[in-house]
Amino acid sequence: MDCDSIPPTDQFIKVYIENKDINEVICGGTIYNDEQYKPELSLRYWYGINREMTSANERNKESNKSFTTNNFLISKSVFEKLKFREFLNKYGHEDSLFGFELKKNGMSIQHIDNPVIHCGLEDNATFLSKTRCAIDNLILIEQDESIDKDFFNEINLIRAYNKSKKTGLIFIQKLFFNIFGRMIKKNLTEGAKPSMFMLDIYKLDYYSKKKFYEKKKLKNIQS
Numbered sequence: 604m605d606c607d608s609i610p611p612t613d614q615f616i617k618v619y620i621e622n623k624d625i626n627e628v629i630c631g632g633t634i635y636n637d638e639q640y641k642p643e644l645s646l647r648y649w650y651g652i653n654r655e656m657t658s659a660n661e662r663n664k665e666s667n668k669s670f671t672t673n674n675f676l677i678s679k680s681v682f683e684k685l686k687f688r689e690f691l692n693k694y695g696h697e698d699s700l701f702g703f704e705l706k707k708n709g710m711s712i713q714h715i716d717n718p719v720i721h722c723g724l725e726d727n728a729t730f731l732s733k734t735r736c737a738i739d740n741l742i743l744i745e746q747d748e749s750i751d752k753d754f755f756n757e758i759n760l761i762r763a764y765n766k767s768k769k770t771g772l773i774f775i776q777k778l779f780f781n782i783f784g785r786m787i788k789k790n791l792t793e794g795a796k797p798s799m800f801m802l803d804i805y806k807l808d809y810y811s812k813k814k815f816y817e818k819k820k821l822k823n824i825q826s
Contacts, residue, residue: 606723609719625715628676628710629712630670630712631719632714632717633651633720634718634719634721635652636720645795646791647730650730655721663714668703670705684708685708694736695741699754703757727791760806767807
């Protein structure tokens with residue numbers, strides 16, 4: 604359990620003990636409550652509500668893709684076999700990769716409703732910065748040749764980028780962000796209820812630019 608999370612009841616350990624034999628990896632989930640909302644924390648709060656606060660039934664539909672590191676139980680033998688990639692020492696996608704590698708090694712994840720409250724909400728600007736950091740980390744993973752390429756087919760951001768590039772919509776997306784970029788950033792950093800669609804556009808634009816710069820840097824090195 605992450606240090607910035609707390610169990611909502613005194614039954615947290617008991618529930619895990621009662622379920623410890625149902626699978627080698629068990630995830631309990633994450634919740635948020637109304638008291639946590641503050642305007643300066645709105646982006647992280649609404650992201651948590653919309654993207655993280657899901658039931659066990661919903662998470663079990665894509666159990667490995669729904670793996671998160673903030674609240675899980677894992678057998679010692681499985682963790683010693685896989686572990687986290689040591690080169691990923693920054694924020695972002697280490698849980699996505701671990702969930703994928705569990706799947707590749709034939710290990711499923713069982714999700715149960717035994718959540719923790721995520722208390723460590725960052726202010727809007729900080730969370731947006733961490734979002735960029737997560738994308739930087741994703742590109743770092745892409746550059747590692749030891750990573751199974753199937754992993755990237757499971758990342759929504761990469762799929763959206765590849766689709767928009769293939770259909771030519773990437774240019775419309777860039778134009779859209781060039782025109783509305785300030786409005787999007789204002790919505791994400793100052794909005795009482797920031798738009799998750801706007802956040803997705805922001806992430807796609809940042810990822811596209813980083814891919815362009817990385818490609819340009821590689822070309823300069825090779826020449």
